[in-house]
Amino acid sequence: MTVPHDAFSARALGRRVEDAVVEKAEHLLARGAVSRRGFLHLLGVGALAPVLAACNAQGTPGMRRWLKAVGKQNERFERWLLAQSDAVDRVPAGLRTAGRAFPSYFVSAQVPRWDHTAMGPWALEVDGAVRRPLRLGLPDLMRLATRTQRVQHYCVEGWNAAVEFQGVPLASLLRMAQPAREAAYVDFASFDSGYHESWDMESVMHPQTLVVLGKDGAPLSAAYGAPARVHSPIKLGYKNTKYLTRITLMPAPNGGYWSDKGYEWFGGT
Numbered sequence: 001m002t003v004p005h006d007a008f009s010a011r012a013l014g015r016r017v018e019d020a021v022v023e024k025a026e027h028l029l030a031r032g033a034v035s036r037r038g039f040l041h042l043l044g045v046g047a048l049a050p051v052l053a054a055c056n057a058q059g060t061p062g063m064r065r066w067l068k069a070v071g072k073q074n075e076r077f078e079r080w081l082l083a084q085s086d087a088v089d090r091v092p093a094g095l096r097t098a099g100r101a102f103p104s105y106f107v108s109a110q111v112p113r114w115d116h117t118a119m120g121p122w123a124l125e126v127d128g129a130v131r132r133p134l135r136l137g138l139p140d141l142m143r144l145a146t147r148t149q150r151v152q153h154y155c156v157e158g159w160n161a162a163v164e165f166q167g168v169p170l171a172s173l174l175r176m177a178q179p180a181r182e183a184a185y186v187d188f189a190s191f192d193s194g195y196h197e198s199w200d201m202e203s204v205m206h207p208q209t210l211v212v213l214g215k216d217g218a219p220l221s222a223a224y225g226a227p228a229r230v231h232s233p234i235k236l237g238y239k240n241t242k243y244l245t246r247i248t249l250m251p252a253p254n255g256g257y258w259s260d261k262g263y264e265w266f267g268g269t
Helices: 005-030 036-058 061-084 138-143 170-177
Strands: 123-128 134-137 147-154 160-169 185-190 196-200 210-215 229-231 244-250
Touching: 123 170, 134 138, 134 170, 138 210, 160 170, 170 210, 170 244
Parallel strands: 123 244
Antiparallel strands: 123 134, 147 160, 160 210, 185 196, 185 244, 210 229
């Protein structure tokens, strides 16, 4: 029997997931963030990864329903993992930032660029379940308190790269907007052919989650998501919306460009 190429790819991805889970489990155990019992549980999750990936490649209706249920369990596990660890990304000493080698990604046919003539001045809107909706132009954002952080960017394909970003902590923007009690999720929309992804509120409020305005000491360029993008090292790359135009607070998640195509919704690292 011939095994489809996508099955090989899925199994390879599963092995990478298994390695990542084992590495994270060992790190947490060494820091005392999990008990011995919790460590063994994490190893069990890692051992399942190749099996789940191979099953996903088969794509039968029954398996897809089962994987959906497993996905829910996986989200609970990732939320637990985020709460158990300090969840602050640190770039290993001596690791250089990728600079111009940092990959550029967009879904449009060409690099999206904000056309001031046709679209007017760019502004970032914060709306939805908030008491004080915001509309902030680039000069408004640049006047706010910013931070510079050297973190890693993690891609779902298995690679990671160090990058230095400058931007406004998203938590400070949300405090300005005053979230309503029902606000539990946040959607990030863009002008990149309708690209968007929604997040859980805990990840949004993480101290390393930024509305990025600059990269490597220079203003953010179009190739990397200008005028502004969201980035956090605790989320996989596809969750970090570029070409940002709107931040909407909601009582429930509303999927996302890749999440709606079968990628994991939570997308934690």
